[in-house]
Amino acid sequence: MDFSVSKxxxxxxxxxxxxxxxxxxxxxxxxNVTQKIVGGSxxxxxxxxxxxxxxxxxANELTEQQITQTVFAHPTTGEVIHEAAFGLSIGALHQA
Structure with a gap:
């Protein structure tokens, strides 16, 4: 499988x-073939x-682009999901 990982x-x-x-x-x-999120932890x-x-x-076969286009409330721990999705394309914005 051709895949990418963002942590x-x-x-x-x-x-x-x-x-x-x-x-x-x-x-x-x-x-990387379908651009869909297939796993995570x-x-x-x-x-x-x-x-x-x-x-x-x-379950809904979302792509990283669909996740990056989703608004995540601030400040929440859920924003880390948003960051990880960016990590699959342009790179995480706030990675320490």
């Missing part, structure tokens, strides 16, 4: 920093809540 640390997320929980990361895996603050967003992205 972004919670240490670059303002909400995680204010929660004093900057350890952990999100990883997205994209199929989240380890860190709010992981149990954020994983449902990845489940929706994979």
């Amino acid at each position: 972004v640390s919670f240490s670059s997320n303002g909400k995680a920093l204010t929660m004093n929980e900057s350890e952990g990361f999100i990883k997205l895996i994209k199929d 989240i380890i860190g603050p709010d992981a149990s809540s954020l994983i449902s967003s990845l489940t929706l992205a994979i």
Whole structure:
């Protein structure tokens, strides 16, 4: 499989920093042929809540471009998903 991986640390997320929980990361895996998100993992603050967003992205065959065009509320830990999607194309904007 031809794929790309983006991994972004919670240490670059303002909400995680204010929660004093900057350890952990999100990883997205994209199929380079179809451009769809095919996998991912989240380890860190709010992981149990954020994983449902990845489940929706994979189940609905979203592309990284569709995720980058989605508005993520600020400040939230969910913004790390947005950053990881950017990491699959132009590069993460706030990676520490």
